[in-house]
């Protein structure tokens with residue numbers, strides 16, 4: 231455990247905004263996590279061996295992984311930010327067709343994906359290079375290039391901060407859909423802190439491996455694999471490593487690298503609506519944007535396309551650049567504060583509402 235005081239949230243989050251957090255505590259295992267939560271809730275003394283801090287409790291707390299989907303506000307945070315740092319990956323079971331691989335919440339997500347690819351396991355290879363940690367992946371059900379993490383998660387271990395005990399939650403209990411889960415939506419949001427995640431992956435040599443079913447990925451592979459490779463791999467037979475490399479290359483070209491440019495990736499969510507929602511369907515048709523049929527029966531339009539058609543692509547608003555390559559992405563080029571981001575967000579949202587009649591929603595979480 232490591233305790234720090236008065237730390238800028240801008241240093242803990244990839245959007246690089248936000249004032250000071252009163253305490254920041256790194257926890258290396260689930261028992262330390264429990265100790266910190268109990269201390270924050272009940273008060274008392276907490277020590278990391280070097281520093282001793284006191285709280286009268288209850289003190290607000292917020293859990294952070296890599297800060298790639300979280301934004302700090304100018305006023306900072308008066309409580310404790312807990313950084314999840316438990317880092318391990320383990321193959322815990324294997325049959326002829328699949329394997330169960332688990333990882334600690336603080337493991338870097340892409341380290342986990344690379345581990346699976348190096349072992350020729352299929353299931354998360356298209357989620358290559360998504361910034362952040364394993365523990366945050368289930369929270370908003372990360373997805374990219376035709377895969378969603380909900381397709382492969384078997385269960386998580388979590389600390390139930392209400393019952394104050396560790397629990398196992400199965401995939402069905404997590405209510406995972408596009409960017410929404412038990413962890414971030416509804417009455418239980420924020421209740422569970424994930425300490426490890428277990429995935430069911432396929433042995434890629436076994437039949438039943440999933441093909442890439444995302445157009446831009448397929449196109450990239452068609453155009454970039456050499457003739458010899460094309461003979462070896464048919465549509466259904468790309469090894470995970472080829473898909474991992476393909477997705478990494480596409481992302482490298484299209485998305486900002488958080489170590490270079492400040493952003494939270496997609497700043498707005500795509501728009502999902504029930505197919506029975508005739509009003510939304512009429513607006514979607516009028517917008518001229520492509521309407522997608524999703525596997526859960528809903529329809530979707532890409533908010534990035536609306537932002538582009540509303541004329542915001544490439545624009546610099548209050549120090550925030552609307553990415554030219556991916557209009558859902560806002561890059562913090564020179565914003566001085568959260569207030570600048572809020573002003574840019576308001577302009578884009580109002581522009582889209584005005585032109586297309588859709589209210590758009592922010593994807594990243596805010597520390598409040």
Ligand SMILES: Cc1cc2nc3c(=O)[nH]c(=O)nc-3n(C[C@H](O)[C@H](O)[C@H](O)COP(=O)(O)OP(=O)(O)OC[C@H]3O[C@@H](n4cnc5c(N)ncnc54)[C@H](O)[C@@H]3O)c2cc1C
Nearest residue numbers: 295296297298299300362363365366372373374424494495
């Ligand atoms: C350049 C870029 C590209 C991106 N591309 C994608 C993409 O393709 N697809 C996609 O889905 N997302 C994408 N994202 C968003 C982001 O990478 C993911 O949401 C990722 O899962 C965030 O991980 P993190 O550890 O940084 O989460 P954080 O930002 O630290 O936390 C996010 C939320 O999860 C909660 N949380 C974190 N850890 C835990 C835990 N252990 N238990 C319970 N709650 C927890 C936090 O309280 C917060 O509410 C992108 C972001 C960037 C910057």
